[in-house]
Amino acid sequence: MFYRRTLPHLQRDNKRHFVTFCTRDRWTLPNLAREIIFPSSLHDDGFRYDLDAAVVMPDHAHLILTQLINQAEARVWLLPEILDAIKGASAHVINRKLFRRGSVWQEESFDHVLRGSEQIRDKAHYILQNPVRGGLVDRWQDYPWLWHRPFTNPCQPGRPRAAAPTQSKI
Numbered sequence: 275m276f277y278r279r280t281l282p283h284l285q286r287d288n289k290r291h292f293v294t295f296c297t298r299d300r301w302t303l304p305n306l307a308r309e310i311i312f313p314s315s316l317h318d319d320g321f322r323y324d325l326d327a328a329v330v331m332p333d334h335a336h337l338i339l340t341q342l343i344n345q346a347e348a349r350v351w352l353l354p355e356i357l358d359a360i361k362g363a364s365a366h367v368i369n370r371k372l373f374r375r376g377s378v379w380q381e382e383s384f385d386h387v388l389r390g391s392e393q394i395r396d397k398a399h400y401i402l403q404n405p406v407r408g409g410l411v412d413r414w415q416d417y418p419w420l421w422h423r424p425f426t427n428p429c430q431p432g433r434p435r436a437a438a439p440t441q442s443k444i
Contacts, residue, residue, distance in 0.1 A: 287350045288340065288350075289340065289388065289389075290326065290338055290339065290340050290387070290388040290394055291337075291338070291339055291340070291353065291385050291386065291387055292336070292337075292338055292385065292386055292388055292397045293337045293338075293339065293357065293383055293384070293385040294334055294335070294336050294383065294384040294385070295335055295357060295360075295361060295379055295380065295383040296333060296334040296380050297333045297334065297378060297379060297380070298376075298377040298378060298379060298380050301333060301378070302332045302333055303330070303332055303333065303368075304372070306368075306371060306372065307364075307368045307371075307372065307378075308330045308332075308418075308419045309419075310364050310368050310371065311330045311335060311360075311364040312328070312330045312418075312421075314360050314364040314367075315328045315330065315360055315364075316328060317360075318359065320342075322341065322342055322344075322351045322359070323339040323341050323342055323351065323356055324339060324340045324342060325337065325338070325339050325421075325423065326339065326340075326394075326398065326422065326423050327397075327398050327402070327421065327422040327423070328401070328420070328421050328422075329401045329402075329404050329405065329417070329419060329420045329421075330419040330420075331404060331405065331408060331410075331419075332408070336400075336404065338388065338394070338397055338398060338401065339356070341353065353383075353385060357383050361378070361379040364379075365377070365378035365379060398422060401422065402414040402420065402422060404420075405417035405420060
């Protein structure tokens with residue numbers, strides 16, 4: 275499926291997608307905001323998408339996910355629906371808790387389909403190392419807004435569901 279906002283997007287059913295979304299005007303998120311966004315990113319795992327990895331950085335977030343089927347409509351959840359839910363819910367709570375108004379996120383997100391096990395591992399490694407490269411921690415395991423599901427077979431989306439994700443320091 276192809277959809278267009280400002281940038282063209284290609285969504286492939288039953289394939290993993292690497293997604294990045296950034297704060298508006300590259301606003302640096304305070305820790306309280308990251309504590310809100312992180313669980314928002316994990317919230318619909320197992321319902322709208324299977325989440326493989328997530329990190330919330332000071333001005334952006336990365337996810338690796340595979341969309342699931344919307345049972346009520348017998349179709350796959352669309353990436354814009356998933357991202358609008360994550361960004362909308364987190365923005366609402368951030369604005370309320372920080373006594374602010376206006377957009378938290380850029381409207382546009384960046385995404386692409388991950389095609390092979392090597393590319394999936396590379397992107398998962400990229401997510402894990404993002405806080406280290408950013409100088410926020412010495413070891414990715416020490417970053418509090420990072421989660422990943424251990425890969426048993428990184429080429430096989432729709433694997434048996436593990437327990438609901440929680441923040442983990444693996």
